[in-house]
Amino acid sequence: MYLCCYWPEGIKCVGVAETLEKYGAMEYTTIVSASSRASASQQYLAPYAGCAIGEEFMYSGKHVLIIYDDLSKHAQAYRQLSLLLRRPPGREAYPGDIFYLHSRLLERSAKLNDKIGGGSLTAIPIIETQGGDITSYIPTNVISITDGQIYLESDLFYSGVRPAVNVGLSVSRVGGKAQTKAMRRVSAKLRLDLAQYRELVTFTQFGAEIEKTTQAQLNRGSRMVEILKQEQYLPLPLAKQVMIIYTATAGFLDDIEVYLVREFEAEFYKYMESNYTQIEKEITENKELSKELIGKLDKAILSFKDYFRSLKKI
Numbered sequence: 001m002y003l004c005c006y007w008p009e010g011i012k013c014v015g016v017a018e019t020l021e022k023y024g025a026m027e028y029t030t031i032v033s034a035s036s037r038a039s040a041s042q043q044y045l046a047p048y049a050g051c052a053i054g055e056e057f058m059y060s061g062k063h064v065l066i067i068y069d070d071l072s073k074h075a076q077a078y079r080q081l082s083l084l085l086r087r088p089p090g091r092e093a094y095p096g097d098i099f100y101l102h103s104r105l106l107e108r109s110a111k112l113n114d115k116i117g118g119g120s121l122t123a124i125p126i127i128e129t130q131g132g133d134i135t136s137y138i139p140t141n142v143i144s145i146t147d148g149q150i151y152l153e154s155d156l157f158y159s160g161v162r163p164a165v166n167v168g169l170s171v172s173r174v175g176g177k178a179q180t181k182a183m184r185r186v187s188a189k190l191r192l193d194l195a196q197y198r199e200l201v202t203f204t205q206f207g208a209e210i211e212k213t214t215q216a217q218l219n220r221g222s223r224m225v226e227i228l229k230q231e232q233y234l235p236l237p238l239a240k241q242v243m244i245i246y247t248a249t250a251g252f253l254d255d256i257e258v259y260l261v262r263e264f265e266a267e268f269y270k271y272m273e274s275n276y277t278q279i280e281k282e283i284t285e286n287k288e289l290s291k292e293l294i295g296k297l298d299k300a301i302l303s304f305k306d307y308f309r310s311l312k313k314i
Helices: 010-022 040-058 071-084 098-106 137-145 154-158 181-186 190-204 212-227 238-249 258-275 277-286 291-312
Strands: 003-006 063-069 120-126
Touching: 040 063, 040 071, 040 098, 040 120, 071 098, 071 137, 098 120, 098 137, 181 238, 190 212, 190 238, 212 238, 212 258, 238 258, 238 277, 238 291, 258 277, 258 291, 277 291
Parallel strands: 003 063, 063 120
Antiparallel strands: none
8 A cells, every 4th residue: 555645736746646647556545735825734734634544544454655745844834833823933943842743743653563453654754955954953853753864965866876865874774674685685885885986986086096996996886876777667676686786796897888887787687587587586585695596696697798798799
């Protein structure tokens, strides 16, 4: 079950509804919308109405995802109401109970035990930062309530890195416990390598001399960025994610030109489906990468690289 709650922009809500309908998701989606034309009281109540609908499905034993887009507009609506009611303003003119406003909303998310239906409600709040400042009042409040954050950066988006996730500022407090063993194994170094890559890119902009080890890190990092790019509305199965991340972190892409990486990835999936279906099947079923399976994957990758070089004549 998927429950989606949007309220700040009416036009945006229509676009989202059309996209969901196009892909058949409106059959199990509810949208609660209070546009920017709506009164502050309606904008304040909209997320609670959406959460109440989600709870009804949760107590019916269904699994619900609710997306709040966005809680910064919700906080502004509540600030407007509070100032009209002459409540004492605090930091950034928000009332003192602004933290409680969002915590009582987000803490309604739960996983019920089997005795009371076994349903669940998962919340994904969205916050708009002002000038990219993640340390301002509302973002820090919501970050302290949630299990982590994914920080999307406009500079990355406009440079072609999409989804534009800033690896350094994105944090998970759940960590590897929410990952399968296979994903945890291949992604152990991924975040650190990408964070180091970002730092090195910034450092090399000053024109400093680059050592061989630094250049190797830059080469691998640039290829990791390429494999993490994803087209919109094209989710990737777990097994394919594991295989391509392993290919990059194990260094198999180091000698592939950056402009060929996306093509390499697309052809790699086709090749594995045609010639090594058992590998993908084992990862999907066991969700683990054994030493034996890694050996098979290594041979498959090397075999594909020979095929790809002959295909591209390189």
